[in-house]
Amino acid sequence: MAAHAAAVHHAEMGWIRTYIFSTDHKMIAKQYLLNGLFFALFGGIIALVFRSHLAMPEQELLNPARYNAYVTMHGTLMIFWVAMPILLGFFGNLTIPLMIGARDMAFPLLNMMSYWTFFISSVVIMASFFVPGGPFSGGWTAYAPLSANTELTGVNWGINLWAVGLALEFTAVLMGGINFIVTPFVLRARGMSLMRLPIVVWMVVIASLLFMMSVGPLIAGTFMLLFDKNVGTHFYLVSADKVGDPLLWQHLFWFFGHPEVYVILIPGLGVISEIFPAAARKPLHGYKHIIFWTIFAGILSFMVWAHHMFIAGLNPLAAVGFSITTIIISVPFLVIVVAMGLTLWGGSLRFNAAFLYAFFAYVIFIVGGLTGLQLGATVADIQLHETYFVVAHFHYVIFASVILSTFAAVQWWFPKMFGRLMNEGVAKVHAISTFFLFNIVFTPMFILGFAGYTRRYASYDHIPLLQGYAWLNDFVSIAGVLLILVQFLFVFNFFYSMIAGKRATANPWEATTMEWSAPSPPPHLNWGDTIPVVERDPYEYAPEVPSNGADYEPQGRLMTMR
Amino acid sequence: MAHAQAHSLEHVEPTNIGPPKLGMWLFLSGEVVLFGGVIMTIVLFRISFPGWKEASEHTNPIIGSVNTFNLLTSSMLVALAHKMSATGNHGLSKLCILGCLAFGILFLVLKWAIEWPVEIMKGYTIHEGPFWQLYYAATGLHAVHVLIGLIAFTVILILYMGKWRPNFTLEATALYWHFVDIVWLFLWPLFYLS
Ligand code: HEM
Ligand SMILES: [Cu+2]
Numbered sequence: 001m002a003a004h005a006a007a008v009h010h011a012e013m014g015w016i017r018t019y020i021f022s023t024d025h026k027m028i029a030k031q032y033l034l035n036g037l038f039f040a041l042f043g044g045i046i047a048l049v050f051r052s053h054l055a056m057p058e059q060e061l062l063n064p065a066r067y068n069a070y071v072t073m074h075g076t077l078m079i080f081w082v083a084m085p086i087l088l089g090f091f092g093n094l095t096i097p098l099m100i101g102a103r104d105m106a107f108p109l110l111n112m113m114s115y116w117t118f119f120i121s122s123v124v125i126m127a128s129f130f131v132p133g134g135p136f137s138g139g140w141t142a143y144a145p146l147s148a149n150t151e152l153t154g155v156n157w158g159i160n161l162w163a164v165g166l167a168l169e170f171t172a173v174l175m176g177g178i179n180f181i182v183t184p185f186v187l188r189a190r191g192m193s194l195m196r197l198p199i200v201v202w203m204v205v206i207a208s209l210l211f212m213m214s215v216g217p218l219i220a221g222t223f224m225l226l227f228d229k230n231v232g233t234h235f236y237l238v239s240a241d242k243v244g245d246p247l248l249w250q251h252l253f254w255f256f257g258h259p260e261v262y263v264i265l266i267p268g269l270g271v272i273s274e275i276f277p278a279a280a281r282k283p284l285h286g287y288k289h290i291i292f293w294t295i296f297a298g299i300l301s302f303m304v305w306a307h308h309m310f311i312a313g314l315n316p317l318a319a320v321g322f323s324i325t326t327i328i329i330s331v332p333f334l335v336i337v338v339a340m341g342l343t344l345w346g347g348s349l350r351f352n353a354a355f356l357y358a359f360f361a362y363v364i365f366i367v368g369g370l371t372g373l374q375l376g377a378t379v380a381d382i383q384l385h386e387t388y389f390v391v392a393h394f395h396y397v398i399f400a401s402v403i404l405s406t407f408a409a410v411q412w413w414f415p416k417m418f419g420r421l422m423n424e425g426v427a428k429v430h431a432i433s434t435f436f437l438f439n440i441v442f443t444p445m446f447i448l449g450f451a452g453y454t455r456r457y458a459s460y461d462h463i464p465l466l467q468g469y470a471w472l473n474d475f476v477s478i479a480g481v482l483l484i485l486v487q488f489l490f491v492f493n494f495f496y497s498m499i500a501g502k503r504a505t506a507n508p509w510e511a512t513t514m515e516w517s518a519p520s521p522p523p524h525l526n527w528g529d530t531i532p533v534v535e536r537d538p539y540e541y542a543p544e545v546p547s548n549g550a551d552y553e554p555q556g557r558l559m560t561m562r
Numbered sequence: 563m564a565h566a567q568a569h570s571l572e573h574v575e576p577t578n579i580g581p582p583k584l585g586m587w588l589f590l591s592g593e594v595v596l597f598g599g600v601i602m603t604i605v606l607f608r609i610s611f612p613g614w615k616e617a618s619e620h621t622n623p624i625i626g627s628v629n630t631f632n633l634l635t636s637s638m639l640v641a642l643a644h645k646m647s648a649t650g651n652h653g654l655s656k657l658c659i660l661g662c663l664a665f666g667i668l669f670l671v672l673k674w675a676i677e678w679p680v681e682i683m684k685g686y687t688i689h690e691g692p693f694w695q696l697y698y699a700a701t702g703l704h705a706v707h708v709l710i711g712l713i714a715f716t717v718i719l720i721l722y723m724g725k726w727r728p729n730f731t732l733e734a735t736a737l738y739w740h741f742v743d744i745v746w747l748f749l750w751p752l753f754y755l756s
Binding site: 106107110174177178181182183185186187212213214215216217218219220221223224227231232233234235242243244245248252255 | 580581582584585588589591592593594595596597598599600602603606607610611688689691692695696699703
């Protein structure tokens with residue numbers, strides 16, 4: 001490979017090439033991570049504001065239109081500017097080359113362009129906060145006609161920037177995705193067969209494929225939306241003499257949307273599957289099954305989208321069909337969850353902070369998956385659609401797969417980013433308090449949803465029927481504010497450890513996969529004068545005949561170059 | 563399960579399809595889905611709204627068909643160009659690229675300089691209902707793809723005039739060009755022959 005040869009003699013690069021316009025996958029990973037974490041904090045603070053408003057609507061912290069704008073931007077940012085950059089941009093860039101024994105991505109330049117396109121998209125979406133009319137307020141799903149007609153929301157530029165920012169963000173992820181898919185296929189080290197790839201690599205590949213195969217129609221749809229809004233076409237809008245189809249947007253959005261929720265789920269599951277075997281000191285249970293069932297779920301995820309539209313005027317017969325596929329799609333996740341559980345079963349667990357994060361993610365994900373199953377049944381969804389029950393459902397899945405597994409991943413791979421360890425004590429306090437507060441915030445939402453709390457209302461004071469539950473909703477608000485505040489523990493730990501954390505050895509967790517054979521942090525092009533060679537499967541903990549006296553066998557070793 | 567093949571040092575060689583080619587195929591598969599969405603939208607509007615057939619009678623099937631011919635010919639020329647350059651016949655290869663460019667430009671001229679203006683002058687603007695808005699959106703998106711291809715070929719040709727020899731670049735752009743051609747083969751019947 002060309003990249004390998006280049007490794008031997010690489011010149012020192014300037015500051016700008018190292019930190020700003022870097023083509024090094026590890027630097028790009030860090031850029032994606034920081035950008036994502038910034039928006040996580042920002043999106044969290046937005047939630048803090050609108051929940052504060054909800055707790056005391058009479059204070060008029062926000063007017064109702066602003067309230068909706070904040071809710072919209074919270075969702076938009078969390079999905080597209082937090083989950084996507086971190087789960088694909090960060091996980092993919094950090095893990096793929098190191099784990100497969102490559103020196104960098106297949107297309108380093110494209111990789112750099114991917115991040116900077118993402119950066120521009122971040123600027124665009126941030127700009128929407130400052131234009132007249134404020135940011136978009138029609139919900140993160142941007143249903144037409146609300147999104148296609150300025151008069152309905154009073155937001156004009158906010159919508160345009162929302163759509164353009166999204167298109168740019170998609171472009172960035174597509175560019176990154178090409179790398180994430182091609183690299184594991186063409187740059188694997190000797191001995192690294194496909195069935196020896198660590199799970200998280202598989203997961204990023206599958207997620208990138210899902211994204212690529214689903215986003216096209218929505219890009220076209222977004223342009224049609226811009227046309228309707230700015231040129232006066234009628235793709236979605238209906239007027240006295242012109243017919244459009246408002247449901248078309250929902251179809252285009254959710255045809256992308258459901259695969260998308262798996263895009264931001266499975267890399268998270270991948271991280272959990274990396275940490276569990278190392279914590280339990282046991283091989284990952286059912287490696288092949290996890291891969292196979294994930295692919296199966298990925299394919300099926302293209303056939304469930306209308307479960308978001310059960311009461312949108314869908315043909316009842318079609319609703320039955322989509323109910324069935326939705327219920328079938330829970331099976332793969334059941335298999336995966338059981339495989340993960342069996343990995344822990346009977347192991348002598350090492351309770352480090354990364355494992356705590358991963359384990360809490362696992363528990364929370366199970367609740368989210370089960371409640372998705374309930375929503376998938378049309379009869380139940382007629383009652384629960386657009387209520388806090390749905391809000392609780394998707395926060396259970398997304399908080400697990402995005403937020404908690406990001407914490408786990410950062411804690412786990414911090415040595416490979418900064419050569420130091422994050423503080424275990426702070427991390428444990430953070431993990432446990434986050435876990436408890438999260439449940440305190442979102443479990444009541446299931447109840448509120450059943451009681452009839454419709455989502456996206458700026459105040460429930462005028463609905464007599466709901467007054468009996470007002471205390472619970474206030475309770476949620478208070479706990480929610482606490483949950484967000486606790487996150488500053490992580491922010492502190494992250495920056496403190498970056499500067500003053502304990503120096504890490506190459507393999508502080510005694511883990512098996514290839515990245516732990518590189519120094520912490522790995523140099524530019526990762527392997528210096530050595531060549532990684534892979535000799536066995538990825539998770540050989542507790543081997544029958546340990547070759548080195550330890551309770552694990554590294555997946556491969558580094559050979560010196562002749 | 564992990565212990566089975568433990569201590570054998572297998573020699574697994576990386577897949578031998580080159581990275582750029584795999585990348586190009588991935589990019590094209592993304593494009594397939596993009597146009598797939600557009601074509602599904604056309605079909606949806608075609609079945610659910612009356613008046614499609616009447617509207618479609620006002621497109622110009624002659625220009626549509628001539629343009630089909632243009633794209634097919636230029637696609638063929640580009641395949642030839644690739645073949646010629648692979649066998650070292652660079653003069654002929656450049657000529658083929660030039661031909662491909664000519665037919666591509668003819669396509670755009672017919673579409674943007676003649677067909678659209680005439681239709682707009684007749685009053686069939688983008689505001690005239692489902693058929694026309696999709697017509698402009700879909701063929702416009704396609705034409706932008708044609709334009710991008712033409713720019714790529716122009717750059718290739720200019721570089722080719724010097725010492726530079728296109729290997730993969732030409733092949734990748736040709737792949738893209740065939741794809742653009744195939745998309746047109748779907749749009750053509752949907753807008754001109756229905
Ligand atoms: C076990 C598989 C899952 C099933 C069966 C399922 C099912 C559903 C259903 C039926 C709805 C529609 C509820 C309604 O609007 O009335 C829904 C909403 C939602 N789900 Fe899931 N889900 C699953 C997993 C996930 C995952 C893994 C994620 C994200 C990581 C996710 C994110 C969402 C989101 C964001 C919404 C709300 C969309 C909106 O804003 O309207 N779901 N889910
Ligand atoms: Cu869904």
